[in-house]
Amino acid sequence: MPPKSPHKQRPSVGDVATLAGVSLGTVSNVLNHPDKVAASTRDRVERAMTMLGYVPNTVARSLQSGTTQSVGLIVSDLSNSLFVDIARGAESGVEQGGLTLMIANSDARVERESAYLRMFAQARVTGVLMTLNDAAHFAAVARAAPPGVPLVLLNFGAPVSQFCSVDVDNALGGYVATRHLIESGCRRLVFVGGPHELQPVVDRGKGFQRAIAEQPGVSGEVVTPDWINRADGWTTGVELATRVARGEIDGIFAASDLLAAGIVQALSAASIRIPDDVAIVGYDNNQAAWDSPVPITTVAQPGEEVGRLGAMLLQDEARGDGPEHTHSAILLPPQLVVRGTTRPTTAGR
Amino acid sequence: MPPKSPHKQRPSVGDVATLAGVSLGTVSNVLNHPDKVAASTRDRVERAMTMLGYVPNTVARSLQSGTTQSVGLIVSDLSNSLFVDIARGAESGVEQGGLTLMIANSDARVERESAYLRMFAQARVTGVLMTLNDAAHFAAVARAAPPGVPLVLLNFGAPVSQFCSVDVDNALGGYVATRHLIESGCRRLVFVGGPHELQPVVDRGKGFQRAIAEQPGVSGEVVTPDWINRADGWTTGVELATRVARGEIDGIFAASDLLAAGIVQALSAASIRIPDDVAIVGYDNNQAAWDSPVPITTVAQPGEEVGRLGAMLLQDEARGDGPEHTHSAILLPPQLVVRGTTRPTTAGR
Numbered sequence: 001m002p003p004k005s006p007h008k009q010r011p012s013v014g015d016v017a018t019l020a021g022v023s024l025g026t027v028s029n030v031l032n033h034p035d036k037v038a039a040s041t042r043d044r045v046e047r048a049m050t051m052l053g054y055v056p057n058t059v060a061r062s063l064q065s066g067t068t069q070s071v072g073l074i075v076s077d078l079s080n081s082l083f084v085d086i087a088r089g090a091e092s093g094v095e096q097g098g099l100t101l102m103i104a105n106s107d108a109r110v111e112r113e114s115a116y117l118r119m120f121a122q123a124r125v126t127g128v129l130m131t132l133n134d135a136a137h138f139a140a141v142a143r144a145a146p147p148g149v150p151l152v153l154l155n156f157g158a159p160v161s162q163f164c165s166v167d168v169d170n171a172l173g174g175y176v177a178t179r180h181l182i183e184s185g186c187r188r189l190v191f192v193g194g195p196h197e198l199q200p201v202v203d204r205g206k207g208f209q210r211a212i213a214e215q216p217g218v219s220g221e222v223v224t225p226d227w228i229n230r231a232d233g234w235t236t237g238v239e240l241a242t243r244v245a246r247g248e249i250d251g252i253f254a255a256s257d258l259l260a261a262g263i264v265q266a267l268s269a270a271s272i273r274i275p276d277d278v279a280i281v282g283y284d285n286n287q288a289a290w291d292s293p294v295p296i297t298t299v300a301q302p303g304e305e306v307g308r309l310g311a312m313l314l315q316d317e318a319r320g321d322g323p324e325h326t327h328s329a330i331l332l333p334p335q336l337v338v339r340g341t342t343r344p345t346t347a348g349r
Numbered sequence: 350m351p352p353k354s355p356h357k358q359r360p361s362v363g364d365v366a367t368l369a370g371v372s373l374g375t376v377s378n379v380l381n382h383p384d385k386v387a388a389s390t391r392d393r394v395e396r397a398m399t400m401l402g403y404v405p406n407t408v409a410r411s412l413q414s415g416t417t418q419s420v421g422l423i424v425s426d427l428s429n430s431l432f433v434d435i436a437r438g439a440e441s442g443v444e445q446g447g448l449t450l451m452i453a454n455s456d457a458r459v460e461r462e463s464a465y466l467r468m469f470a471q472a473r474v475t476g477v478l479m480t481l482n483d484a485a486h487f488a489a490v491a492r493a494a495p496p497g498v499p500l501v502l503l504n505f506g507a508p509v510s511q512f513c514s515v516d517v518d519n520a521l522g523g524y525v526a527t528r529h530l531i532e533s534g535c536r537r538l539v540f541v542g543g544p545h546e547l548q549p550v551v552d553r554g555k556g557f558q559r560a561i562a563e564q565p566g567v568s569g570e571v572v573t574p575d576w577i578n579r580a581d582g583w584t585t586g587v588e589l590a591t592r593v594a595r596g597e598i599d600g601i602f603a604a605s606d607l608l609a610a611g612i613v614q615a616l617s618a619a620s621i622r623i624p625d626d627v628a629i630v631g632y633d634n635n636q637a638a639w640d641s642p643v644p645i646t647t648v649a650q651p652g653e654e655v656g657r658l659g660a661m662l663l664q665d666e667a668r669g670d671g672p673e674h675t676h677s678a679i680l681l682p683p684q685l686v687v688r689g690t691t692r693p694t695t696a697g698r
Binding site: 069070072078079081084087088091100101102103104105115116119120122123124125229230231234258262265266268269287291292293 | 474640
């Protein structure tokens with residue numbers, strides 16, 4: 001929709017996106033990575049900004065008074081590189097608006113999630129970004145959210161009646177990884193997926209099953225390691241090596257890059273050739289994937305994009321469209337990154 | 350020294366340590382990990398606390414009024430697990446005093462270090478902890494430090510005339526790693542140490558050279574990889590494999606666990622037995638060391654202890670001993686962690 005009352009409120013990123021007929025992500029790219037956007041699209045977005053009088057650099061100055069020029073970010077686990085990527089993206093998103101970012105680590109404990117919401121309210125931040133892993137915590141977080149302090153949830157899909165949110169589509173990621181194996185010629189696939197309490201891993205497995213079900217003549221099997229670290233991948237790789245050597249398995253989708261790296265290490269030690277004898281795809285695009293003797297094909301989580309879009313939604317909300325504010329729930333697709341552990345595909349998608 | 354004016358100011362952790370005749374670290378352990386402290390030492394520290402009227406849980410309530418109940422932490426690089434450990438330790442240290450922790454990521458850029466110091470002052474924190482990698486930034490940071498907001502520097506040794514600080518002794522870590530190789534029987538050693546611009550790596554190399562110089566009949570050689578990641582270790586391992594197989598090298602000290610993991614991976618692929626043919630020690634005690642088919646002997650950085658002691662020094666300073674406050678510079682020793690890539694030692698130290 002076009003802006004409702006251009007004289008009363010400043011145009012938002014969402015207004016620009018609507019007028020230009022593009023996604024919020026495209027507007028974000030025009031602001032931050034213009035080289036990534038086709039020239040014609042960039043022109044359209046920039047024209048929309050001009051027509052609406054949208055001036056990104058002055059977001060900060062139009063924020064409600066009485067707050068510090070800072071945004072709070074509560075993450076579930078700073079040891080997990082996905083959350084560090086989210087923090088980096090959030091930082092670049094708030095800097096765009098002339099704000100700074102303060103981070104807190106909740107360890108996914110609900111009492112700390114609530115305590116840090118109060119802390120940031122007390123520090124008079126402009127708003128709070130918060131990653132949420134466990135759907136069971138949502139009700140408590142919604143209760144603890146301080147009134148008047150905008151809250152955007154990350155890595156979690158929240159009801160738009162309550163909050164803006166930015167989430168990642170793990171089932172799509174599993175599907176894309178499995179399609180890539182099938183299109184590169186694999187027919188006897190295995191999903192190495194960690195324990196059932198990890199929801200993202202469960203979702204990646206659903207994507208695997210969907211891709212298998214769609215494709216006659218392709219078989220899919222699930223192997224469940226103890227956890228999703230390199231040593232678990234090594235153990236699984238040692239167990240699978242004989243069957244790979246007999247030609248019973250020709251494609252492996254591992255639910256994490258650490259798992260995939262351990263599997264590559266074990267199969268290489270058993271003189272199995274990758275990707276000639278077996279192709280392998282990991283998940284996360286973290287250091288374990290690129291920093292490997294054979295760099296690993298993987299699915300990249302758009303962590304920085306989650307943080308950056310979350311920061312933009314938060315600033316839109318904080319600029320005071322108040323009760324008229326419409327919450328958004330953004331679901332981002334992960335991206336396949338092809339490296340040395342898979343063959344080039346023989347079919348388009 | 351004993352507390353100067355027990356009626357005017359609350360006793361500090363330093364007062365307790367002085368009276369009990371133990372280190373600040375021991376007092377910290379009595380408060381946080383009493384099971385790690387010998388019963389007789391614990392008794393002595395607890396008696397000192399009673400005599401002085403030291404009550405750790407009320408630190409927060411005695412802080413100057415007008416501040417939020419939070420401490421700011423500025424770290425150089427959230428992608429580096431050492432800084433995540435420091436953040437975890439700082440969190441536990443401020444929680445001990447009933448405070449919360451807000452983190453900011455400076456990317457080791459001096460203009461961000463200064464901007465975040467101002468941000469935390471604006472957020473009215475009780476004080477700021479800050480990691481500093483580059484001695485060249487110190488003067489700018491000292492200028493930017495807001496008056497009236499205590500600042501403690503971490504992973505850096507600051508002049509006690511200006512700030513409290515907690516640093517780690519990397520030269521000692523290199524020495525301890527090399528002594529362990531010598532004591533387990535190695536005589537022809539190699540230090541695989543990254544580029545010269547990394548000061549901690551340079552310091553670890555100095556410790557290596559000192560241990561070699563002390564020990565007649567032991568030779569030491571330095572190999573410089575491009576960087577300190579796993580792929581750099583793999584390349585180095587491939588290059589060293591022939592010489593190891595010929596018996597020209599029987600011990601390797603790698604400046605990071607990722608380097609060590611890549612070397613282990615390359616030598617294993619060349620059918621070299623670890624630790625029988627060659628013993629290997631890494632550095633950092635991060636996931637690359639423990640999450641490996643052969644868990645890697647390493648030197649653990651006391652990151653959590655750096656954060657926790659820093660938080661305690663900061664709270665001591667914030668409790669208002671004002672101009673009488675005496676700054677401390679703590680230098681912590683790293684710890685050898687013996688795992689599967691070295692043999693048991695044959696000599697005591």
